[in-house]
Structures are given as C-alpha cells and as structure tokens.
Amino acid sequence: MPDNSYVFTSESVSEGHPDKVCDRISDAVLDKLLSYDSTARVGCETFATTNRVIIGGEIGLQDPDKQKDFMGSVDELVRGCIKDIGYEQDGFHWETVQIENLLHQQSPNIAMGVDKNGAGDQGIMFGYAVDETDDLMPAPIHYAHSVLKALADARKTGVEKDLGPDSKSQLTVRYENGVPVGVSCIVLSTQHLDPSLNSEDIRSIVEPYIVKAIPDGWLDEKTIWHINPTGKFIIGGPDGDAGLTGRKIIVDTYGGAAPHGGGAFSGKDPTKVDRSAAYIARYLAKNIVASGISKKCLIQLSYAIGVSQPLSVLVNTFGTSRVSEEVLGSQVPEMLDLSPNGIINHLKLLRPIYQSTAAYGHMGRSPSKNGEFSWERLDLIEEIKNRFGGA
Numbered sequence: 219m220p221d222n223s224y225v226f227t228s229e230s231v232s233e234g235h236p237d238k239v240c241d242r243i244s245d246a247v248l249d250k251l252l253s254y255d256s257t258a259r260v261g262c263e264t265f266a267t268t269n270r271v272i273i274g275g276e277i278g279l280q281d282p283d284k285q286k287d288f289m290g291s292v293d294e295l296v297r298g299c300i301k302d303i304g305y306e307q308d309g310f311h312w313e314t315v316q317i318e319n320l321l322h323q324q325s326p327n328i329a330m331g332v333d334k335n336g337a338g339d340q341g342i343m344f345g346y347a348v349d350e351t352d353d354l355m356p357a358p359i360h361y362a363h364s365v366l367k368a369l370a371d372a373r374k375t376g377v378e379k380d381l382g383p384d385s386k387s388q389l390t391v392r393y394e395n396g397v398p399v400g401v402s403c404i405v406l407s408t409q410h411l412d413p414s415l416n417s418e419d420i421r422s423i424v425e426p427y428i429v430k431a432i433p434d435g436w437l438d439e440k441t442i443w444h445i446n447p448t449g450k451f452i453i454g455g456p457d458g459d460a461g462l463t464g465r466k467i468i469v470d471t472y473g474g475a476a477p478h479g480g481g482a483f484s485g486k487d488p489t490k491v492d493r494s495a496a497y498i499a500r501y502l503a504k505n506i507v508a509s510g511i512s513k514k515c516l517i518q519l520s521y522a523i524g525v526s527q528p529l530s531v532l533v534n535t536f537g538t539s540r541v542s543e544e545v546l547g548s549q550v551p552e553m554l555d556l557s558p559n560g561i562i563n564h565l566k567l568l569r570p571i572y573q574s575t576a577a578y579g580h581m582g583r584s585p586s587k588n589g590e591f592s593w594e595r596l597d598l599i600e601e602i603k604n605r606f607g608g609a
Contacts (some may be wrong), residue, residue: 222396227388227403228358228473232366234303234409234454235579236461238266242299242576243271244485247321250295250393251277251568252487254355259324262485264463265559266456268309271296275485292319299573302387304374304383308355309457335351335559336524337493338490339481345499346476346581347507350398353594354504355582357398358391359473363578364431365389369408369424370577378423382409384454387430392511401432403442409454410418410446421445430485468581471496476516484576486505488567489558491521496527498561500581503549505598510544512539519556541606549605553598 231238237325244262251258251301266272273292277287300312300518347354349559365387372378385408406424424445450586454462464482468474481492488494503515512535519528533546554564562568571590 223394225389225390225392225402226267226356226358226475227324227476228356228362228407229386229388230359230362230366230469230578231387231466232370232383232385232408234370235386236266236456236459237463237465238461239300239303239305239456240266240461240463241466241484242303242573243273243296244275245572245576245602246295247277248485248487248572250291250573251279251288252568254288254568255279255281259486259489260487261324261490262321262463264485265312265460266310266462266558267460268457269311269314270316270318270455271300272320274317275322276378277404278319278324289319289321289579292321293317294433307382307451307455307457309455311453325505332530335377335526335557337495337521337526337558338523339492339497340521340522341492342479342483343491343495343499344440344471344477344479344521345501345517345519346472346497346515347500349505349507351582353582354507355579356472356475357387358581359469359475359579361391361401361432362389362473363403363582365406365428365465367578368427371467373429373492379412380412380415380423381485382411382451382454384409384451384458385499391436393548397435400436400438404437405444405447405583407448407451409451411452413450417449427549436447470575472581475516475585479518483580484572488562488565491519491558491561492566494558494565495519495521495556496560497565497567497580498554498556501593501595501598502554504594505596505602506516506533506535508605509599509602510597511535511541511593511602514538517550526559527551528556545606551605553601553605567592575583585592 243264246462247261262275297312350357351360373381388405389402392402483493486493499517506515516534518532520530585591585594
C-alpha cells in the first residue's frame, strides 16, 4: 500500500464506564464549586469500586461558610451523578453506594503562583484539528463517540431498555490517499440487563444505531464486526472494574491521532493549564484549519508553575499549510493572550460548564449558549484570514 493509504484505530467509552463515572463526579464537584464562586480552586480526584466512591483532592473557596455548605452537599451531588448515568444494580446503586469525602483546602504554595496569574503547574499541552469531519476532528474518534452517544440516548429515553450504562466502542478506519473512506473493523461491547441475551441478540439491537452513526458506504461486506465478543456483559461500571478520574485522556482528546501532554482534564479548575491550555490550543488549531490556511494543524504549548506566558509555542501543519510554520508559530502568541487569565477570559471558563465534557470527548463538540465547549467556537477565522491572507 502507498504510504498515505493505511488504517487507524480509535476507541471511545460511554458515560457509564468506570473511569467516566469518576470523571463525571469530579467535574460535578468542579461545577458545584464554580456555582458558589467563579474563582474557586479545584483539583478533585474520584475513585469508584463496588458500592464505594471515594473523593479526594484540593479545593478552595474564599468564603468559609460557602465551603462548609459545599462539603455538606457532596453526598447528594455524587448520588445525583450516578443516578443520571443510570446505575441501579446490586453492586453499584445510587441509593446505596458508600461515599467517602476526603476533599481538603488547596495548598497555599500552589495558590501563591496562581494568584499572580501564573500557571497552576508546569507541563505541555496539545491542540489538534483536521478536515476529516465537519467538526474538524479525526474520523476514528469522532465516529467512535457518535456510536456510543446514539446508544446512550436510546437507553436513557427508554427506547432500548435492555442496554446498560457501561459500553465501549472501537473503530478501525481505512484511509486512501490520506482520506478516510471506510471502516474495516468495528468493536462494540455494551452492558445488557437481560442475562439471556447473547452476542447475536445484542448485535440486532445495536447495529441500526451503528449504521446510522457512520457515513454511508463506510460499512460493507468486508467490515469485520465484534459485538460483545465475550458473549455476556451483565456486570458493568465500577462493580465490574474499578474507576479513576483521568484515565481516559486519549478518549477525551483525539483518539491517539495527535499527541497528548499527559495531564488529565476532569476535576481541574481552569487555572490549571492541563485543561485550559489544551482547550485554547484546540481552539487555535481548529480556527486555523477552518480558515483554510491548512488542512491539518497541531499546536503545542508549554508552561511553568507561577509563570504567566507559555515558555514555547509550536505550530505543525504537516506540510498542508500555505503559510510557513515559522510565521504561524511567531504570530499565534500575538493573536491571543495565552496566560492562564487570558485563556480563561477569552473562553469564559469560570462557569459551571464542565460536567458535559466528562463523556464523549472534550473536543469536537458543539458550543452551547450556556458556555459549554466555548473552545469549539469558530470566531477567529476572520482575524486569521486578515493576518495571513484570505483562504
């Protein structure tokens, strides 16, 4: 095969996956604290296993009374997340799960650097965009998410009562001349509530949703299907496999099609550049591709704790840009204030907008009027065209 003809695989996991349950709870804590105080500091980690949820990490509200009030609401908050996801099984039920809250005050050493508009930690962050889908995301992760979101919607609306909350998808997409053209293999495992169902039964339930979620012509007689390949998937969620916040960072971003800096997103307030700088890097990359400057764009940013501006900015367009990468790299820092405060203000991140990011990807989603996914806006296109010339 020519070098530009290949297959690439990405996976997604549903909101009921054990790790995603933990991401949801951590982001629910963040949203709740931001609803009390937009300057709340949060670094929340969650662990879940059979009938047990443990929450730990650092939080900070300026008003001690509000912080006390919040601590009293954590139990109800966790149960609400689990109920909404749909867990009512013997080993993990929103009513009976034991919850241990170990959240405590943020370290003053961290606060000292952040309070002067410095980054909350050192690290590297990446943003990526490619013209493979309407939302400028890599096709494999985009459609892996789409399949699971369709099944979740059918489950939660009561159309498919036999499906459980826990599921995983994996798509192997075939590229020809660098363009995605088909699915050579699909893997889907979904929890089911009726123990009498076998793999063939599950395929009959899920196949229509898969076909609808994937572009016409991408599935054919050569596509290999693995639906619930173990045969049974009855015990799901944290009862079947322990969960932790931040273990699905590749699912959260680009499905492995682009690098990841290593830092997780969920449970972190936007002063932590692991999250906010990854969002602004995606925003910049997406607007560059949408402007017609390039077909593909990767942006890397790096930061140091307590230092406001990025230490480095890299732009890589993989040979698809009509503007030199050197010029792009020098101009990107002039387009926006890339300090933590600059990012927060431009994307309006000090709002309770994060629970919706906890499943089906942080990137490639539709920005909402409530402020969710503001980093997916395409409002920088005209400035890019004016700066570098029309598309």
